[in-house]
Amino acid sequence: MPSAPPALSRRIALAALLAATPLAAQEYPFGSTADTVFDIIRTDDPTAFVCLSYEGRTTRQMWDKRIDGESDLNVFLFQAHFSDGPPVDIILNPEFGSEGEARAEAMRYVRGLGQLPLVFRQGIRQFGVHKGDKGFHGGPGKIFMYHDRATRRIEQAHLEESILHESVHASLDRDWRQSPQWRAAQAKDPGFLTRYAAEHPEGEDLAETALFAYALLRYPGRIPPVDSAAIVARVPARIAVVAEILASGPVSAPAPKPPESCGS
Ligand SMILES: [Zn+2]
Numbered sequence: 001m002p003s004a005p006p007a008l009s010r011r012i013a014l015a016a017l018l019a020a021t022p023l024a025a026q027e028y029p030f031g032s033t034a035d036t037v038f039d040i041i042r043t044d045d046p047t048a049f050v051c052l053s054y055e056g057r058t059t060r061q062m063w064d065k066r067i068d069g070e071s072d073l074n075v076f077l078f079q080a081h082f083s084d085g086p087p088v089d090i091i092l093n094p095e096f097g098s099e100g101e102a103r104a105e106a107m108r109y110v111r112g113l114g115q116l117p118l119v120f121r122q123g124i125r126q127f128g129v130h131k132g133d134k135g136f137h138g139g140p141g142k143i144f145m146y147h148d149r150a151t152r153r154i155e156q157a158h159l160e161e162s163i164l165h166e167s168v169h170a171s172l173d174r175d176w177r178q179s180p181q182w183r184a185a186q187a188k189d190p191g192f193l194t195r196y197a198a199e200h201p202e203g204e205d206l207a208e209t210a211l212f213a214y215a216l217l218r219y220p221g222r223i224p225p226v227d228s229a230a231i232v233a234r235v236p237a238r239i240a241v242v243a244e245i246l247a248s249g250p251v252s253a254p255a256p257k258p259p260e261s262c263g264s
Contacts, residue, residue: 029230032196033160033165033211034135039222040215041115041160047115048082050255051262052090052106054099055079060091060126062143065134079109080127081262084252085118093130107131107264108150112163117218118248120164120210123171136162138169138207154241168207176245178207185237193235209235213242220256 030036043155076092076099084192090110092102106129113121125141133148143166153159176182186205194200197208212231215223216239223231232239 003144016084026119028192028195029227029234030194030212032172032194033161034196036158036211037230038215038227039157040211040219040222041112041164043111043157043160045115045160047111047114048084048118049110049264050081051258051264052110053079053081053087053259053262054103057094060128062091062093062128062130062135063139063142064093065129065137065144065146066132067132070244074195076106076127078103078106080106081111081131081255081258082114082121083255085122085250085255087256087258088113088121088124088255089126091126093126095131096129104149104189108154109145109159109163112160113167115160115247116164116167117214117249119246120167122249122253123174124167125170130229136166138166138173140174141170143167143170148221163166164211164214165207168210172210172245173203173206176241178202179244181241181244182206182238185235188237189235191234193231206240210236210242212243217243 050224058077060075060077061070062073062075074094076094076096078090079087080085084234086243090106092105096102109127109129113124113127123141124143128142128144130144130145130146134146136146136149137144150159153162186201192201192205193212194205194208197205212223213235216228216231220228233237
């Protein structure tokens with residue numbers, strides 16, 4: 001067999017190199033939701049949050065990355081009430097010390113929860129807050145956040161974006177992240193939008209992509225035109241699925257009247 005001409009063998013070598021390049025080393029339009037520079041949900045955007053009622057001390061299980069485990073804690077329990085749907089339990093680690101300190105901490109998150117469309121919020125059964133500086137965690141029905149990390153995200157005006165990302169884990173992952181529609185969209189689109197999504201295609205692609213798709217669908221103009229075009233070019237099929245998700249749930253649901261003691 002004669003060997004391939006030099007130009008062709010260079011092309012073969014290049015193709016082999018590309019095939020061998022791990023996903024993480026390829027170029028992505030963005031790193032992750034957590035380091036996005038776009039202010040997609042603004043702090044002063046309207047919110048459905050109404051008030052926060054104190055429900056007393058009670059025992060709840062809290063997942064905590066600092067100990068890499070779950071423990072039963074005598075938490076401060078609040079309920080955040082919304083005008084467009086059911087309340088969400090907000091639980092504060094007893095390390096917050098007093099009802100007043102726990103309430104002040106809880107208040108930092110509830111406007112952002114009220115800014116979520118109901119379909120993103122309705123699966124959150126429990127929103128927990130610890131002290132410390134760990135990455136936020138969202139799983140089916142539950143979100144956990146950390147005081148110091150939240151302070152930094154507030155300084156960046158990006159706590160709302162983090163809340164949306166975790167709400168996808170809490171409310172939508174179970175039904176959508178491995179759904180035939182999402183898998184088909186992943187297969188059809190040219191690539192992943194963020195490096196984090198590419199590194200975790202099953203666990204993070206939906207939560208990562210949903211934020212950018214939500215921005216284009218609900219707040220066109222908040223992402224600059226050149227970046228919007230890059231997003232549309234990269235994940236058109238996924239954006240269509242997020243549009244389907246947004247249209248799939250109720251815009252509002254019965255909201256029980258908050259107790260007299262409910263405050264803000
Ligand atoms: Zn995530």
